[in-house]
């Protein structure tokens with residue numbers, strides 16, 4: 001995954017934020033189980049921290065890993081209560097990492113309860129259903145489907161689909177309007193038509 005800034009919302013998601021400040025006052029939302037690339041299951045403690053310069057940063061700590069807490073997303077503080085903003089940002093993170101990570105289970109409450117967690121996930125599911133309805137009508141999606149290629153909608157996007165890369169156990173993206181694919185993992189790109197012939 002590369003650093004992504006969503007222009008409209010100003011949310012930045014990355015694996016490459018610097019380390020957390022040692023004095024950072026973490027507030028824990030909750031902990032959840034998360035599946036990584038359908039391979040490994042880990043328990044994640046989800047927290048947030050507010051920086052001196054007015055950002056809310058979402059922080060993950062992988063339990064049982066020699067991994068200090070790390071920042072996974074951030075956006076400017078808004079007028080919402082911090083816990084609400086942190087939950088919303090977590091929803092954006094879960095949506096944006098679909099295909100790489102999958103939340104499988106609620107473990108322990110923190111400042112947020114299981115109901116808050118479920119509300120975020122229900123919102124994402126409703127969004128995913130709306131996306132699915134959109135894509136089912138899209139000619140490129142239909143073409144992929146009849147070629148036996150399973151495409152997943154990237155939530156909230158009416159332009160991008162995600163498919164399994166034919167070269168390995170990872171995902172790549174299809175830009176539907178241009179009918180092109182890009183694999184960040186393989187550093188390759190090409191035409192969707194060629195993909196369906198292979």
Ligand SMILES: [Zn+2]
Pocket residue numbers: 165166167168170171172183184185186187
């Ligand atoms: Zn690839």
